[in-house]
Amino acid sequence: MQRYFGVRKIDSMMYLEPSDLYHIQTVMRMKEHDTIEVVYEKELFLCSIHYEKGEVFIEVVKQLEVKQDFMKHVVLVIPLLKEQKMDLILQKATELGVSEIVPVEMKRSVVKVHDKKEKKLERWNRIVKEASEQSMRYIVPIIHPITTFGEVEKLEGLKVICSTRENKKTFKNLLQTVSKYDKLIIVIGPEGGIDPSEEDSLSCHGFIPVTLGPRIMRVETVPIYVLSVLNYEYME
Numbered sequence: 001m002q003r004y005f006g007v008r009k010i011d012s013m014m015y016l017e018p019s020d021l022y023h024i025q026t027v028m029r030m031k032e033h034d035t036i037e038v039v040y041e042k043e044l045f046l047c048s049i050h051y052e053k054g055e056v057f058i059e060v061v062k063q064l065e066v067k068q069d070f071m072k073h074v075v076l077v078i079p080l081l082k083e084q085k086m087d088l089i090l091q092k093a094t095e096l097g098v099s100e101i102v103p104v105e106m107k108r109s110v111v112k113v114h115d116k117k118e119k120k121l122e123r124w125n126r127i128v129k130e131a132s133e134q135s136m137r138y139i140v141p142i143i144h145p146i147t148t149f150g151e152v153e154k155l156e157g158l159k160v161i162c163s164t165r166e167n168k169k170t171f172k173n174l175l176q177t178v179s180k181y182d183k184l185i186i187v188i189g190p191e192g193g194i195d196p197s198e199e200d201s202l203s204c205h206g207f208i209p210v211t212l213g214p215r216i217m218r219v220e221t222v223p224i225y226v227l228s229v230l231n232y233e234y235m236e
Helices: 018-027 083-095 117-134 171-177 196-204 221-234
Strands: 003-005 008-010 013-015 035-040 043-052 055-064 073-079 100-104 158-162 183-187 208-210
Touching (some): 003 018, 003 117, 035 055, 073 083, 073 221, 083 100, 083 117, 083 221, 158 171, 158 196, 171 208, 183 221
Parallel strands (some): 003 035, 073 100, 073 183, 158 183, 158 208
Antiparallel strands (some): 008 013, 013 055, 035 043, 043 055
16 A cells, blocks of 8 residues: 655644645546555554545545554764765665664765755655655654764764774674664765774764675665664564
8 A cells, every 4th residue: 555644634634745646646546535554743544535626635544553663763874975876875774764864975975065955955855755655664764964074973872883994893793792772873984985084083982893794895785784784683
């Protein structure tokens, strides 16, 4: 069943974004009394489609049970990348349960954004919303505005750097030794890894460097790998 995220609920009527109403009417070609699922304020509702004078109306039929998410609160800190790679990370990270994504300008970032930051953020939010609907999530991950490395250092939680340096501590070792934490922050570097000076600075602010193994992965592969490990580790 198709899932959407509601923007407002008044009594038994649910309101969606205009783009979602267009999708229902024109793309999906739903008929009168067809049903959809709508998430509103982390609650799930079964809703019915109605048409009146060419407009689409969404009526709540009943509230549905929300399944508990087993994933921890994961914050993914990623470098600015070319559009195709960025889109892939946003989509797959959302499908795999990420809670927040923080795009950051790093020394080795290939892409430098000087303008159109708001348009990029709007595009990124659209990608994670659609991925959340497709993967039947109850939340849309938060995409933070493009930030600086100094702001990343201020983040609080269990803080991890995916390092390409030789390191005896693996990501698996870390998960086995640290079980109690509310938020996991994972920093992923650009092509060529995080600049040594940036990694040293993060380490001074409590970030733990870990290795993902002997293989050097593409930057867009790392978030998928890390989140897959977390899904396996915490799956009930």
